[in-house]
Amino acid sequence: MAIPTLGSILLGTTNPDRLRDWYAAALAPGDAGGVFTEVTPTMFAATFGDTSLLIDGRSDVAGENPEPGRVVLNFHVDDARATAEHLKGLGVTWLVELEEREGGLFGTLVDPDGNYVQIIELKE
Amino acid sequence: MVADPPVPESPAGVRWRARLRAITLESRSPDRAAAWYREALGLSDDAPLLTVGGVELRFTLGTCDPPSAVEPARIVLNFHVDDIRAAEGRLIALEAVWVRELERTRWGIIGTVLDLDGNYVQVVEPAPDSPPCLQRNEEHR
Numbered sequence: 001m002a003i004p005t006l007g008s009i010l011l012g013t014t015n016p017d018r019l020r021d022w023y024a025a026a027l028a029p030g031d032a033g034g035v036f037t038e039v040t041p042t043m044f045a046a047t048f049g050d051t052s053l054l055i056d057g058r059s060d061v062a063g064e065n066p067e068p069g070r071v072v073l074n075f076h077v078d079d080a081r082a083t084a085e086h087l088k089g090l091g092v093t094w095l096v097e098l099e100e101r102e103g104g105l106f107g108t109l110v111d112p113d114g115n116y117v118q119i120i121e122l123k124e
Numbered sequence: 125m126v127a128d129p130p131v132p133e134s135p136a137g138v139r140w141r142a143r144l145r146a147i148t149l150e151s152r153s154p155d156r157a158a159a160w161y162r163e164a165l166g167l168s169d170d171a172p173l174l175t176v177g178g179v180e181l182r183f184t185l186g187t188c189d190p191p192s193a194v195e196p197a198r199i200v201l202n203f204h205v206d207d208i209r210a211a212e213g214r215l216i217a218l219e220a221v222w223v224r225e226l227e228r229t230r231w232g233i234i235g236t237v238l239d240l241d242g243n244y245v246q247v248v249e250p251a252p253d254s255p256p257c258l259q260r261n262e263e264h265r
Contacts (some may be wrong), residue, residue, distance in 0.1 A: 004165045004211070005177025007204030007248060008258065009144065012197040027142035039255055049143025050178040052258065060197045070150045070188060071199040071243065075142035083140035115199065119142070 008045070008052035009073065013113050016057035020044040022112050023053060025090055027075055048075060065114035072108075072116045080105040080121030087119075145179060147201065150186030151241045157183045160240050163218055165203060166210070176203065192242025196223075200236075200244040204259075208233045208249035215247070231258055 013019045020036045028034050029046035036044035042057030077083045084098040084107055095116060098107035104122040111117055151157035161181055162169050174181045205211045212226055212235060220237040223244060227234055232251040239245050250259050 002206045003167065003176075004203045004205045004247075006147075006179040006181075006201060007177070007250070008202040009147065010200040010202060010246075012195070012200070026140075028138070028140050030141060030143075037255060039258070045255065045258060049145060051144045053144065054202070054258075058197055061195045065198055066194050067188065067198075069186065070193055070241075072148040073144060073199075074146035074148060074182075076145040077140055077142050079139045083142075086140050113198075118148075120145070 006051050008054045010054040010056050011113070011115065012056050012058040012061040014057070014059070014061060014063050015112070016042050016044060016055045018112050019055045020046075023055070026087055026092060026109075026111075027117075029053075063113070068110070068114045068116045072118055074118045074120055076120050076122065078121070080107065080119055083119055083121075146182055147179060148182045148184055149239075149241065149243065150188060151183050152186060152188060152191050153240065154183035154185055157240050160218065164211075164214055164220065164237075164239075164245070166214055188241070192238075193244075196238065196242055196244040200246055202246045202248050204248050204250055206249065208235070208247060211235075211247040211249075230254070 011019060024034060024036055024046065027048060029036065029048055031037065031046050036046040039045050044055045045052050080098055087109060093110040095108040095110050098105055098119065104120060107119045109117050109119065149157065158174055161174060165176060167174065208226060215237050222235065222237050224236040230251065231248070231254045233249045234246055236244055236246045
């Protein structure tokens with residue numbers, strides 16, 4: 001029996017189009033053309049490394065995450081400073097701007113639903 | 125002499141192409157939460173990091189109030205398995221709370237439970253004809 005994989009992470013949202021556009025612009029999915037696949041008219045999927053992000057339009061969540069610290073998505077990038085410049089150009093909201101810590105560069109931003117997203121460039 | 129063909133420019137997005145490498149879960153009892161995931165997923169407790177298919181699960185101490193997630197459908201972890209009945213057996217042995225018992229859907233067989241902090245955790249045996257982005261990634265067995 002194979003070991004399970006984290007096949008995907010689902011983000012429930014009241015505004016799937018907005019969230020899809022934000023992740024596609026901010027974090028450049030690995031899919032051809034850097035675009036999300038439309039699974040259904042209100043569900044979109046894209047791959048970020050070995051895991052997919054599913055954005056699912058739902059009615060059992062509010063417009064904004066009431067507990068954003070509960071679950072944090074950590075994305076690794078090759079060039080965090082270039083990524084941060086790119087994100088600043090998009091006008092994203094930062095919880096913690098990019099900073100050097102032991103182990104590498106870390107920054108935390110807030111997606112349009114209020115979820116926390118951490119950007120990491122680990123030192124070699 | 126023939127000039128070298130122009131080198132195509134890299135897509136601009138490649139420098140900020142992001143890989144989802146870790147999920148941090150806040151818990152009132154991080155050690156118990158980590159142990160629950162190891163049991164639920166049938167992972168060895170020898171490895172220092174709890175890694176599932178190339179993604180690390182990290183647990184930090186939180187003082188969440190209320191202790192259970194207010195909106196568990198906000199962020200759902202979907203664990204893909206190749207034997208959904210074995211996964212179900214592990215969850216039953218853990219006395220996990222089922223939100224949705226195993227059900228055949230167009231995406232495959234899916235069941236939903238609560239973890240110890242009230243987050244939704246799904247086990248999925250993907251259907252062979254589900255979209256590639258919803259298939260099992262076989263590279264991290």
